[in-house]
Amino acid sequence: MSIIKISDDALARAGGADAIAAAFAKKGHEVHRTSSWGMQWLEPLVEIDGKGFGPATLVDVDAILDGSSDKAIGVIADHPFIKGQQRLTFARAGKTRPLSLEDYEATGGWSGLRRARQIGPEQIVAEVLESGLRGRGGAGFPTGIKWKTVLGAQVGQKYIVCNADEGDSATFADRMVMEGDPFALIEGMAIAGEAVGATQGYIYCRSEYPDAIRKLNAALKLCAGIIAPFTCEVRVGAGAYVCGEETSLLNSLEGKRGEVRAKPPLPALEGFMGRPTVVNNVLSLAAVPHILMEGGAKAYADYGMGRSKGTMPVQLAGNIKHGGLYEVAFGISLDELVNDIGGGTASGRPVKAVQVGGPLGAYIHPDQFDIPFDYEAFAAADALIGHAGITVFDDTADMGSMARFAMEFCAAESCGKCTPCRIGSVRGTEILDRIRAGRDSGVARERDRLELAPQMHNTTKNVARSVEEEITLLADLCETMKFGSLCALGGFTPYPVTSALRHWPEDFTDNTEAVAKALDAAK
Amino acid sequence: MSTLELKIGEIIAEHRTKEGPLLPILHDVQHEFGCVDAEAEKIIAAGLNLSRAEVHGVVSFYHDFKPAADPRPVVQVCRAEACKARGIEAIIGDAEKAAGERVKIETVYCLGLCSAGPAARTGDDLHIRLDSQSITRLVEEA
Structure with missing residues (x-):
């Protein structure tokens, strides 16, 4: 009887994969719980002899087995969604069991680490530089340069910290690596440790990913002997979005409020506990084992x-x-x-x-x-x-409310350290509310008590602000947040706001010309 | 010694040799008692040789730590961009209606199930592709 593969990725499980797997097992089939292929609209996806069926439900089980299921999608590897990809970091996706050392080894696992140990720190850093790998967390800083800085720091204890605080909406690649190929991430960290001379690693994973935390802990137990003397521990975040920012993450890891630190000093020189620390995203580290294979760096850079x-x-x-x-x-x-x-x-x-x-x-x-x-x-x-x-x-989306949400989100998640972010986001929400309220009611807002106070020299007392004036004010505020905030939370919140304003002014106000005029004047 | 002190003492002992032990301790205390209240903060502060203000500052910073226990079952609903794009705002009213005073609806930003939203979490169970009916059922069964 052929082996049936069903993913145990959190998304597949949320779709009912556990019950489906149990149903196949009950019928006497051997079921392998693998990682997910990443075709999430087809999850839970059932794979038999390379052929896929999805999205499967419990009632489909019999039809899948007798070959009459209308959920058949043909050979998975030939599916256009899979065929068009160049999978390096996700080479094992859908194919291996996440916590099987045997599967990992059989698909080239640990060969990057073995080679790294032979070629030594300078050569590892040189190859990561050659690959052109840039930080996948968002900033795109060259990973090799970061490692070189930490390697050059002449201090005893150094650390490798993996940023697995994947808080951005629409992102789940880190989660899929941690749940689907945890050994690849751990191998990447061990190689980083080898490169810079660090023996302790931490994976800071957000608390919203219970499956990832469970699998990482299990994986670390299984491979402790292989990565030794490097040791690694999973630390769990506590629901603060801003902790995805590297310095805030380090503070959180130290057991402090997740407030952003001013840079310099760079974490590469003074990071966790004031020691030189490599802070890399999950995807950056998971790309490393591939790069460190023979000829891997050049192959990577060719893409x-x-x-x-x-x-x-x-x-x-x-x-x-x-x-x-x-x-x-x-x-x-x-x-x-x-x-x-x-x-x-x-x-x-x-x-x-x-x-x-x-x-x-x-x-x-x-x-x-x-x-x-x-x-x-x-x-x-x-x-x-x-x-x-x-x-x-x-086209049913209201971009005005999305822009407001961007400011509201920033206000809710700001760490509070710098003023443009902490106060600016609140004021931004208010301005957007005023602009949008003016459209619905047609009446401009009355001045409030505070604005009428004689101390508030810069507010107009007699008439309410026009839409154009409000937008000018908002553009000015965005400018302040962009250049005055300590980190990307306050600094980048203006991006969704101004882009929404520029492209969809009709979602904010009827006076769309005023928006364009005010935005151009602010530029 | 109260049972609270004993239990928190055990938790502190388990983590105290870690580098940066406070967050792991707070997680365990939150898990054990459903909150990290002023009394717990006091014991933790004493155990780690920190001031109560320092501990309170950390506890109040993070969304996961609650100042008081809430006996109601919790349904965490994602209301970030991707779930908004898939229509959570249109059905959140149904969830709130079904919840009434009995269930707590908590907003979270992103469960990492962004192509299959609207998504929600109860305990360690995740739920995807929610619609008006299924989110109502989820809340009723919470």
Whole structure:
């Protein structure tokens, strides 16, 4: 009897994969719980002899077994969604059992670490530099340079910290690595330890990922002997979005409030407990074992475009027909990702906007869908790749409320250390409320008691602000937040706000000309 | 010694040799008692040689730590961008209606199930592709 593969990824499990797996087992079949292929609209996906059936439910079990199921999608590896990808970090996705050392070893596991131990620190750093790997967490800082800095620091104890606080909406690639291929992440960390001379690692995982935490802990137990003398521990976050920022994460790890630290000093020199620390995202570290294989660095650098080398695990999410994980070389256009691969919206309505890079990423209009996926190209278009999550919205989305949500989210999650973020986000919410209230009621807001006070020299006393004045004020506030905030939370919140304003002014006010005028004047 | 002191003492002893032991301790205390209240903060502060203000500062910073226990069952509903794009705002009213005073509906930002939202979490169980009916059922069964 053939082996049946069903993912034990959190998304598949949320879709009922456990019950389906149990049903197959009850019928006497051997069931392997593997990682997920990443075709999430088909989860729970049942695989028999390479052929897939999904999204499966309990009633489909008999039909799948006798070959009459209408959920058949054919050979999974030949599916266009899988075939078009260049899977390096996710090479094992869908194929191996996450906690099987045997499966990991059989698919090239630990060979990067073994080779790293032979070639020594300088050569490891040189190869990571050669690969062109840039931090996958969002900032895109070259990983090799970070490692070189830590290697050069002449201090005893050093640390490897894995940032697994994947808080951005529309991102789940870190979760899929931790749940689907935990040994790859651990191997990447052990290699980093080898490279910089660190023997202790920490994985800071958010508390919203119970499955990932459980699997990482189990994986660490299983491979403790292999990675020794390197040791690693999982630490669990406590629901603070800002702890995804590296210095805030370090404070949290030390048991403090997750407040952002001013840089310098760089964490590479004074990080966890004031010691030199490598802080890397899950995807950056999970890419390392592949790079460290014989010839891996060059092979990695051959993918991509410009200064964006290698592949990016893109996450297609929100209102999209074919949502999931799509690892591909840099350079692919948004149009291909959203319309060709993603199949447009799940609701079948026209695409209105996509947000790339999580809550802090710009809203991109379909007119701009020709932008190639590349750090520099996105920056030039006033947008960011971030962690490469793409949220698709259909034409029912109200961009005014999304812009307000961006400010509201920033206010809720601000660590409170710097003023532009802490106060600016609250004021931003208020301005957006005023602009939008003016549209609905047609009446401008009355001045409040505070604004009428004689001490408030810069408020107009007699008439309420016009839409144009409100937008000018908002643009000015965004400018202050962008350049005055300590970290990306306050600094990037203006991106979704101003991009929504610029492209969809009609969702804010009837006086759309005033918006364009005020935004241009502010530029 | 009260049972609270004994139990928290055990938790502190388990973690105290760690580098940065406070968060693991707070997680365990939250898990054990459903909250980290002023009394617990006092015991933890004494155990780690910190001031109560320092401990309170940390407890109040993080959403996961509650100042008082809430006996109601909790349904965490994601209301971040991706779930908004998939229509959580249209059905959150149904969840709140079904919850009434009996169930606590908590907003979370992202459960990492962003292509299959609206998503929710009860305990360690996750739920995807929720609609008006299924979210109502989820809350009623919580």
